[in-house]
Amino acid sequence: MGLEKIYIICGVSGSGKTTIGKRLAELFNIPFYDADDFHPKTNIKKMSEGYPLNDEDRTPWLHKLAEEIKKWNSDRGAVLACSALKQKYRQVLQSIDAEYINWIFLDGNYDLISKRIQARENHFFKKELLTSQFNTLEKPEQGVIIDIDKSVEEIIHEIELKLKTQVSQLGLIGLGVMGKGLSKNILSKGFRLSVYNRQVEKKEVDIAKKFVTEQESQKVLGFDQLQPFVISIKRPRSILLMVNAGKSVDMVIEGLIPFLEKGDCLIDGGNSHFKDTIRRERLLSEIGIHFIGAGISGGEDGALRGPSIMPGGSEKGYELCGNFLETIAARDKNGNPCCSYIGIEGSGHYIKMVHNGIEYAEMQGIAELYHLLRFYVKKNPEQIADIFDSWRKKGKDSYLLEITADILRKKEEDGFLIDKILDKAGQKGTGGWSTEAALEIGMPLSTISESVMARNLSGIKSQRVKASEVYQLESSEILEDESMFLKDLEKAFLAASILNHHIGFELIKQASKEYNWDLNLSEIARVWTNGCIIRSDLMEHISALFKENNDTSLIMFPEFITIMKSNIDSLSKIVSIGLTSGCSLPVMSTAVNYFLTYTSAQSSANIIQAQRDYFGAHTYQRVDALLTEYFHTNWKD
Template sequence: MDGIAEVGVTGLAVMGSNLARNLARHGHRVAVHNRTAVRTRALVDQFGGEGTFLPAESPGDLVRSLERPRRLIVMVKAGAATDAVIDEFAPLLEPGDMLVDGGNAHFLDTRRREAALRARGLHFVGTGISGGEEGALHGPSIMPGGSDESYQALGPLLEDIAAKAPDGSPCCAHLGPDGAGHFVKMVHNGIEYADMQLIAESYDLLRHVAGLEPAEIAETFRAWNTGRLDSYLIEITAEVLAHTDAATGRPFVDVVADQAEQKGTGRWTVQTALDLGVPVSGIAEAVLARSMSGHLDLRAAAHGLARRKRATPSRQSTSGFADQVEQALYASKIVAYAQGWNMLQAGGAAYDWNIELGTVAAIWRGGCIIRAAFLDRIRSAYERDPDLPMLLTDPSFAEELDGAQDDWRAVITEAVGAGVPVPGFSAALAYLDGLRADRLPAALIQAQRDFFGAHTYRRTDRDGVFHTLWAGDRSQINAN
């Protein structure tokens, strides 16, 4: 058994099992291990016909079964469980071997682990994997970090099992050293939060302003999915809205509790963006909207406050309103993705990762949750101009935002008048308006800060840093 398997997988819950099966289906010899051996045996018994699986009873057995340099993929819960597995396997490995963390780890944890294992001569490869359990089995988008040397040995294996973009290229690329892969995956999940929130707001508007039923809205989403909004999330939204609950006969969406849960990656994105000083208001509003949905006590207490009497929805102009919502959704989506790319750019600069922004778009075209047709346009935008200051300044996207803004503003106005919350749409438009404003009220804020805290200010008409003696004669002094 020694040195037979090309790759090992430890941690055989759904994601780990499906990834191991994906590897075996592609002809790779896979050693499999789980803390509870019964799960290992169950995988081999049920799916052994899909390829070559080598069950390992212990960590030592697993390590001994691997070809050198050893490639061991860890698929366990992020946090303490990952550290425990590393502590268990690292002493059994030799210099040049690779530990690949395929979980949703925080990128700072990945940086810490990579540095510690590098000191022992081991490669630690933090790898984002997107696509859920189906993606793990049929081809996910894979976002590895780690050293160049580790990718030379690991990359061909990962590219083989990754999803393929419409042009046939693998949705996998080396994104940079140490925590770059998990950072990119975190931002992916943050964009995913924003995308889902914007879609949900579109549904809410079509339901409670246009007066459409879920099955009718499903048809609208199906139509949108044939155009520029073509994406996995729009596709599955149509499926969900068309589904009828078997137990009650009601639209399925009406029997699901309106409390959206989260695993924390969206929150990490917002927290990290604050640390980097990058405004990601669309992602932040999506995270906060999920948080609000879970505060049932606050929602119940506020239920009767400032209630607005909604007029009966008019169906006479439904088609026109749906077209306006499509414009608002698309424009807000562009802004949310642009904010994500701004964060990728800032993170790459802060941690010396040199993330290629066009490459990120390329590997998100298939396999991942936010896969969408317009990602190819993002890839093209950064190929045309690698120094593009931000996605919104690309001429084609700028033109679309300009063409959408009247309908975008009209939809938000309609939502406000009807009392339908649209924090995602509103935040996206406010972000655009803030960027394009000739002058922001931040001037007043800085003057206030100088008044109460002597925090100083700069002037528009001369260089230098100044302070006004507010408690004295209000003369200005040079504070350089």
């Protein structure tokens, strides 16, 4: 059994310690104890005769209570009513970790408490001793301090509210799919958590309260108002935002600001644009609030069991929240958290954006291979799943390949479920952001950009159906050697995947230079080895290689040079067969084109430069002149 909370209600006699203590014990469903019951008979006799206790009288009594507190802490917890008038008395009672004791001081003036004592019956404490208690009293500076000049119900409500300021170690806003999963993950790791969800009539009603009632843990508090939610979190606060990217994040931040204090930290765990993250961090830093933009990948299951987390922004902010994030993250093969401080500004969300871009292209590539196998080789979904599983056993395993095999085996009634799914792919925007970000810094993003365009093209279903009816294209390719085709297909899959990852990491490397982020590619790849959607055997190799050299391009490492040399012909062959058989292969063909251009000393770009100079006098450089020199030609003469 774990350690439980002890609530010590202190104050002079007549302040209401017993009444309030019993009510709190009922509220928390734990035992109530009155410290007076632990006095030795000599102390009780002395007080009943009108003589005040001295420190010699109190010492054994306080030590007895301290021992009892240890027992209660290891059992169910407890509420203890004890005067504890001096700081040194409270120090004796503090026999357990301060984290497990809540001090509640009932504060009232002499006249009010004197009237209360006069109204008592059958109590050994005499009014004459009250002056002595006030003279002895050293009001505590920490803990919950309550003015008792109000009703019992009001006192209990105020204590309950103020106690929450000491309960939660972390706050989370937004109980959607990811928010709920992460909340359960946080609670499973033993953290005390406060959750908040907005109230929207007929749409989102009592979401936080319902979540709390569904949990077995008693370490979670639910709120539908921001102020008590913020109050409930231990300072300096760490609050994780799991809301939709865009205006929603700004609205939540705006609502939080009035209740936050300098040194608090906000963590945006959604898919926000990295430039929005930079803007928000700068805005909040001006008022002393730390801000972290944390990319979180892994979907619903990853959120619950351990995602990959990519936090960037305030380094001091990460010092506050890093322990929480690293504890709930997935673990790599060495047991280290798949969470690491990425770098300054919006680098964390930038890395998540590129992650999603690589994810788009990997998904599209696998979909293209499925399409070839289904409609050219004429394999059924279950046979294709067997092929994918065989690749997984040969060092080409990935989460996306694994789930695709599962998808292809899923049946519904008389057929495969995959055949009943409409071929229109959705997207949330991060793939497109990657393309825009690459254009801004002049980087090619071939496979990733093409995968975004493929999704866009899939969306015009009605036009595609009409075009299909008009053209009625037929395959001119005949499969002659299925065994050889499948070997080439496996090689093509590996080559295209390597090129896609290379393209993604090239963008990261250039962004690191462009924005002065000093990113560690090996560490980024390591964070992606578990928990995230693009985890794979390949990612393990990439992390190890970048550890040797952070500046080398992926396909320029000797290991990958060897692999690409032995696999690129198969990729070219598969693309050729696919296109002549009528199967669209946008990512696979783009991967080949990228590689052929990347490895060509002479490209066709000299024609483009000449064209630009012809119609726009944009000038050009010459191979037989200095690179600092530019030329213009009158092309008609």
